[in-house]
Amino acid sequence: MKKVTDTTYPKNKGTPDSKDLEKSKVHIIVEIIEYVPNAVVSKTIIKKTTGNITVTSLDTGEELAEKTSPFDTYIQVIDGAAEIIIDEKTYLLRVGNGIVIPAHTSHCINANEQFKMISTVIKSGYEE
16 A cells, blocks of 8 residues: 555645645635545645544555544545444445544544545543
């Protein structure tokens, strides 16, 4: 797997020096990131100490390896379909579907077909 982070900018929608998307500007979210063969591509939309929002594309056959996060993570599919496994239970998400991955749970994400997603993490010191 090739991983590309913050370096693929279709149609001059960003620059390698920009961490966040331009503020007070309308963005077509599905177009701010491209598919790259045999790769996972991520673009940070917002990154703050209190949380982050990232858009990611995965080519067919790619995966985000199993991990656990100390915070809840919201995943929304914006193109294609994703297989998300949370504590050994499999969920198939299609365009427009979203799911909350609970904090401290094992999860992985598989691309049985190409897909793009938005990942939102809100960090707080008051996790239940």
